[in-house]
Amino acid sequence: MSEISTTNIKCIIEAIIFMSPRGVPLKKIEKQLHGVEKDIILCAIYDLVDDYNKRNTALKVIFENDNLEMITKQEYSKYNSFAVGKQLSKGELKTLALIAINAPQVEQCKIITKRPYDHLATLKELGLITVTKKGKKNMLSVTKKFDLLFNKKIKINNLKVDDL
Numbered sequence: 001m002s003e004i005s006t007t008n009i010k011c012i013i014e015a016i017i018f019m020s021p022r023g024v025p026l027k028k029i030e031k032q033l034h035g036v037e038k039d040i041i042l043c044a045i046y047d048l049v050d051d052y053n054k055r056n057t058a059l060k061v062i063f064e065n066d067n068l069e070m071i072t073k074q075e076y077s078k079y080n081s082f083a084v085g086k087q088l089s090k091g092e093l094k095t096l097a098l099i100a101i102n103a104p105q106v107e108q109c110k111i112i113t114k115r116p117y118d119h120l121a122t123l124k125e126l127g128l129i130t131v132t133k134k135g136k137k138n139m140l141s142v143t144k145k146f147d148l149l150f151n152k153k154i155k156i157n158n159l160k161v162d163d164l
Contacts, residue, residue: 009036009044010051013068017061022147023069077150088122095119099129100142100150108138 004012016032017024026041033041045063052061058076062069072079088096095115099106108120108131120140123129128146132139 004033004036006040006044006047009033009040010048013041013044013048014061014070017068017070020069022144023064023067026066026068029068088126091116092119092122096123096128096142096146099123099140100146103142105132105134105139105141108140111140 012033013029016029026045029045030036030038030041045068049061049063052059052070058073058079059070060073062071095111096119098111098115102110111120120129120131124131126145127143128149129140130143132141
């Protein structure tokens with residue numbers, strides 16, 4: 001595989017991140033491009049990031065903390081509701097954010113003490129959250145669709161549902 005052109009390496013990397021619902025670690029990209037030197041892969045990644053920065057497109061590629069990801073530019077993210085099928089209310093977004101902050105799983109009872117129960121049905125219907133049984137408790141988690149629509153999981157310095 002070391003005889004692949006730099007352009008093809010860049011296209012392979014682009015295909016990998018385009019189909020991924022979240023950021024792809026550099027190690028996974030290196031594994032897919034077995035035999036290609038790390039410096040060549042990094043060069044292709046930086047070229048890809050630069051290409052997307054120069055393009056007039058709704059997408060951009062970011063490379064942070066050895067993680068590569070394709071996301072929607074912020075000014076176009078409001079149009080992601082197309083994939084959901086409807087615009088979420090502010091309250092539904094708050095409920096979704098609360099679940100995402102407490103990822104990978106949070107007890108349903110902890111969410112409904114803070115947020116309206118009916119939001120959960122809407123979020124589940126849209127495929128943004130899943131509900132699983134763990135003993136007698138219902139556990140909530142965000143889905144891959146959530147990751148795709150909202151680019152990244154919400155990260156707020158270890159804030160948990162009990163802190164709200």
